[in-house]
Amino acid sequence: MPGYLSLVLHAHLPFVRHPEHERFLEENWLFEATTESYVPLLQLLEGWQRDGLEARLTLTLTPTVCAMLQDPLLQARYRRYLDDLMALAKSETQRTHWEKPFYELAGFYFERFNAIRGFYLGCGGDLVGAFRKFQDEGRLEIITSAATHALLPLLAQHLPSLRAQILIARDYYRACFGQDPRGIWLPECAYVEGVETVLHEANLRWFVTDTHGLLHASPKPRYAMFAPIFTTNGIAAFGRDLDSAKQVWSRQEGYPGDPRYRDFYRDIGFDLDLDYLKRWLPAPGQRSFTGIKYYRITGPTDTKAVYERAAAIRAVAEHAAHFLGARIAQFQHLSQIFDRPPLVLSPYDAELFGHWWYEGPEFLDALVRQACGEQKGLSFITPSDYLRRHPTNQVATPAASSWGEEGYWRVWLNESNQWIYPHLRVAQERMTELARNAQAATPSAAGLPERALKQAGRELLLAQASDWPFILRTGTSPEYARKRVKEHLLRFTRLYEMLTSGVIDADGLARVEASDNLFPELEARYWL
Amino acid sequence: MNEKQSGPDETASAPGEPAAGEPAPPPAPAPPSLKIPSILLEGDDEPGEPPPPAPARPSAPSAAAAAPEPELPEAYGTGRVLLTARDPYCLYAHWDLTGEQQRRFAGLSAAHELSLRVHPEAQAGQAPAEVRAGPNAQHCFIQVQRAGVAYCAELGYYQADRQWRVIATSEPVRTPPDAPARDKMVRFATFFADTPLPGLKGAPTGAEQLRAPPGPSTPSVENRELPAGDAGVSSVAGPMPEAETGPGEPWTVAQDNALAEYLGPALARHEWLGSDQIERLLRPQFEQGGSLASAQFSLPGVAVSSPLGGEGRKGFWLNVNAELVIYGATEPDAQVSIAGRPIQLQPDGTFSYRLAFPDGTYALPMAAISVQGELRQAELTFHRDSKYQGEVGAGG
Numbered sequence: 001m002p003g004y005l006s007l008v009l010h011a012h013l014p015f016v017r018h019p020e021h022e023r024f025l026e027e028n029w030l031f032e033a034t035t036e037s038y039v040p041l042l043q044l045l046e047g048w049q050r051d052g053l054e055a056r057l058t059l060t061l062t063p064t065v066c067a068m069l070q071d072p073l074l075q076a077r078y079r080r081y082l083d084d085l086m087a088l089a090k091s092e093t094q095r096t097h098w099e100k101p102f103y104e105l106a107g108f109y110f111e112r113f114n115a116i117r118g119f120y121l122g123c124g125g126d127l128v129g130a131f132r133k134f135q136d137e138g139r140l141e142i143i144t145s146a147a148t149h150a151l152l153p154l155l156a157q158h159l160p161s162l163r164a165q166i167l168i169a170r171d172y173y174r175a176c177f178g179q180d181p182r183g184i185w186l187p188e189c190a191y192v193e194g195v196e197t198v199l200h201e202a203n204l205r206w207f208v209t210d211t212h213g214l215l216h217a218s219p220k221p222r223y224a225m226f227a228p229i230f231t232t233n234g235i236a237a238f239g240r241d242l243d244s245a246k247q248v249w250s251r252q253e254g255y256p257g258d259p260r261y262r263d264f265y266r267d268i269g270f271d272l273d274l275d276y277l278k279r280w281l282p283a284p285g286q287r288s289f290t291g292i293k294y295y296r297i298t299g300p301t302d303t304k305a306v307y308e309r310a311a312a313i314r315a316v317a318e319h320a321a322h323f324l325g326a327r328i329a330q331f332q333h334l335s336q337i338f339d340r341p342p343l344v345l346s347p348y349d350a351e352l353f354g355h356w357w358y359e360g361p362e363f364l365d366a367l368v369r370q371a372c373g374e375q376k377g378l379s380f381i382t383p384s385d386y387l388r389r390h391p392t393n394q395v396a397t398p399a400a401s402s403w404g405e406e407g408y409w410r411v412w413l414n415e416s417n418q419w420i421y422p423h424l425r426v427a428q429e430r431m432t433e434l435a436r437n438a439q440a441a442t443p444s445a446a447g448l449p450e451r452a453l454k455q456a457g458r459e460l461l462l463a464q465a466s467d468w469p470f471i472l473r474t475g476t477s478p479e480y481a482r483k484r485v486k487e488h489l490l491r492f493t494r495l496y497e498m499l500t501s502g503v504i505d506a507d508g509l510a511r512v513e514a515s516d517n518l519f520p521e522l523e524a525r526y527w528l
Numbered sequence: 529m530n531e532k533q534s535g536p537d538e539t540a541s542a543p544g545e546p547a548a549g550e551p552a553p554p555p556a557p558a559p560p561s562l563k564i565p566s567i568l569l570e571g572d573d574e575p576g577e578p579p580p581p582a583p584a585r586p587s588a589p590s591a592a593a594a595a596p597e598p599e600l601p602e603a604y605g606t607g608r609v610l611l612t613a614r615d616p617y618c619l620y621a622h623w624d625l626t627g628e629q630q631r632r633f634a635g636l637s638a639a640h641e642l643s644l645r646v647h648p649e650a651q652a653g654q655a656p657a658e659v660r661a662g663p664n665a666q667h668c669f670i671q672v673q674r675a676g677v678a679y680c681a682e683l684g685y686y687q688a689d690r691q692w693r694v695i696a697t698s699e700p701v702r703t704p705p706d707a708p709a710r711d712k713m714v715r716f717a718t719f720f721a722d723t724p725l726p727g728l729k730g731a732p733t734g735a736e737q738l739r740a741p742p743g744p745s746t747p748s749v750e751n752r753e754l755p756a757g758d759a760g761v762s763s764v765a766g767p768m769p770e771a772e773t774g775p776g777e778p779w780t781v782a783q784d785n786a787l788a789e790y791l792g793p794a795l796a797r798h799e800w801l802g803s804d805q806i807e808r809l810l811r812p813q814f815e816q817g818g819s820l821a822s823a824q825f826s827l828p829g830v831a832v833s834s835p836l837g838g839e840g841r842k843g844f845w846l847n848v849n850a851e852l853v854i855y856g857a858t859e860p861d862a863q864v865s866i867a868g869r870p871i872q873l874q875p876d877g878t879f880s881y882r883l884a885f886p887d888g889t890y891a892l893p894m895a896a897i898s899v900q901g902e903l904r905q906a907e908l909t910f911h912r913d914s915k916y917q918g919e920v921g922a923g924g
Contacts, residue, residue, distance in 0.1 A: 095851070096884050098883060217709065230719060276851070339779075391721060395715050409612075413612065425610055426624075486598075
């Protein structure tokens with residue numbers, strides 16, 4: 001009995017857009033992910049299509065990622081970023097003239113950036129459209145996520161907020177992809193009972209939980225995480241497979257830690273003379289990653305060896321073969337137990353492939369090509385396809401869970417970030433109050449009040465993003481996260497005061513609209 | 529296991545006496561909400577305004593630097609308790625009282641402090657666990673004993689006569705389960721993927737196929753046969769998995785045991801594998817340090833901090849390296865090459881060429897050709913011979 005493998009990649013970044021500054025360091029999050037993960041993924045899809053490989057892949061493009069990828073300002077800045085990157089790589093080919101291994105790597109990077117740039121310009125900077133094309137051609141299933149990646153269980157006590165996060169995401173997906181999404185990535189795989197009510201309203205048919213979301217479901221699922229369950233209202237919950245997760249994620253076993261792979265941290269942005277680098281850095285005077293890295297992981301040593309691309313590619317082939325073999329063994333074992341083909345669902349952050357694990361895209365490519373080249377009874381499938389083929393599934397309620405540390409909400413609710421939630425609670429209730437006031441207004445609110453109401457919704461959504469408490473917890477750039485939460489909450493409050501007082505500062509409103517410009521068609525009635 | 533094995537109390541605090549349940553006077557209304565300084569809405573420069581000169585941006589936008597940073601209110605004074613289950617054994621409670629409200633209630637308390645009582649919702653009459661709130665505290669995390677249980681919290685205080693007065697009561701919240709369910713009832717349903725779900729526009733009447741099994745020992749499976757080769761499933765290797773083909777064999781205890789054995793490691797899981805763990809995944813090399821020189825971050829969703837920070841280094845260290853900068857000037861319209869590579873001249877005819885300079889002897893030929901074809905050449909020779917004492921690394 002063969003089995004199904006469902007690869008689900010989750011592409012997400014918080015909405016970071018600062019037109020008020022010519023250069024803004026955190027905007028590089030998008031540019032780095034685009035260069036190292038999003039475009040390489042599109043290039044993979046293109047290659048599979050060209051070579052006639054049948055590999056169905058599932059990809060979350062969160063609403064904030066779509067909004068940023070489609071934003072003209074950020075598109076222009078990304079082109080500038082690519083130009084800078086290529087200039088730096090070219091300079092490196094000169095600087096490393098007497099160091100052949102580095103010289104060859106500098107040339108490799110230059111060619112790679114050039115290809116990325118060519119792809120990006122070739123699709124007119126419209127990466128959302130490029131992904132959409134692959135979905136329209138049946139090679140990719142794109143799913144949505146909560147509008148600003150809010151951790152839904154922490155909103156569950158305010159149903160209108162759940163509705164707004166999900167229904168606005170659905171609406172925006174329609175605008176981006178010309179159809180309804182079928183699946184949704186619950187941010188951080190965080191589920192709590194009740195979410196499915198809103199998913200039902202949005203006609204979303206499936207979501208993913210972490211392993212214990214299914215293992216601890218009630219009643220106990222017969223097939224564990226190797227088949228989805230239906231919630232009582234018919235939404236399918238798929239559970240993450242643990243073995244395939246560990247092979248990629250695990251600190252002990254994970255492929256990305258192989259000594260032959262490129263070292264993430266040894267970047268010339270930190271290695272080289274700052275005076276030399278400064279003209280290419282997003283915030284001159286402040287070191288940051290450039291994407292040009294010359295060393296491999298090497299091992300537990302301070303002395304890092306030079307990255308050898310050919311050796312890394314050989315490692316990719318070995319790891320892809322190992323991963324494939326492990327899935328086949330898994331299917332064979334489970335087939336002896338099951339009365340249906342087992343499903344292994346393997347979700348990963350899309351940015352892991354390329355950005356963090358530089359050879360990740362090559363791993364995916366090797367995996368697909370090896371699977372297609374062998375007759376071992378493995379089928380790539382998307383969750384929607386699975387449900388078409390297997391519409392009968394066990395009914396159970398998933399357990400509250402997430403894929404974060406310790407499996408619940410600890411990452412997003414602790415001493416470093418708990419202060420956010422009382423403010424959110426008040427803002428959420430005020431947003432519902434505003435939506436009710438607008439509904440009751442005669443004639444209905446239009447013009448400035450309507451704009452202010454929509455902007456209040458945007459500010460609230462942005463304040464709800466799970467990224468800010470996450471960053472506060474990890475301490476990576478906590479001041480920025482704190483500032484963002486405060487800014488959005490204070491802007492929301494100001495808009496609330498404008499709307500309740502009836503005195504709207506048109507100029508102030510226009511400025512905020514120009515800055516936080518996502519979801520142009522936002523529907524405030526979802527907060528009712 | 530749904531219960532912890534240790535700890536007699538739900539919290540670290542001693543349990544209080546049974547609640548009298550008498551409500552305290554309602555919180556006095558909070559002052560009007562804070563006015564937000566207009567600077568907040570004006571923090572962004574006018575669109576189209578000339579950009580500030582580069583370097584543009586430290587982490588904090590400069591527009592906010594000129595004025596005191598506005599703050600969120602310390603409280604809104606709603607007098608409510610927000611209770612959230614953070615994990616199977618931890619609750620988060622927040623009470624929204626202004627400083628004035630806190631002081632007023634504390635003044636009514638015999639102990640001059642507020643307390644939080646926590647109890648399972650279904651055991652409201654039993655002795656609750658109790659947490660003493662500090663004089664200015666507005667939140668606490670509470671350890672509880674039972675997963676998968678609904679809890680409530682009461683904020684209140686004791687009067688001089690030891691009567692418990694309630695200021696506010698939270699909504700009940702349920703802690704997540706932390707073990708497989710005991711309920712093994714199996715029932716199946718059929719929901720066709722391309723048919724709207726029941727209750728949605730366009731859904732056929734009776735579309736839901738949910739039905740209960742005859743009994744736990746004889747689970748019922750409803751299967752719908754699909755056309756072979758149903759759209760959307762791709763087979764890349766070997767035969768396609770077959771579509772559902774009618775009721776399966778009854779699920780046996782042996783099957784259940786075999787799956788449980790296979791799942792053993794997953795059921796006793798100790799490793800968490802999410803995007804917040806990437807740093808841990810990559811940390812082995814991170815901890816060994818590089819020649820990185822400042823705090824840093826990268827994409828959120830992962831925890832990357834301070835690659836050079838103190839934790840990455842053990843003891844004193846030194847990295848050193850060398851580069852050469854070749855510079856000069858000629859006629860602005862001349863063509864200059866160094867080591868055979870053309871060099872871009874500045875508008876004034878100056879040029880600069882930077883090279884990594886490892887140990888060794890190197891000759892560097894250069895040439896300049898004027899627009900008239902006149903040639904000038906130079907060959908520079910360099911020698912580097914480094915000697916180190918102690919452990920010294922290369923900086924790039």
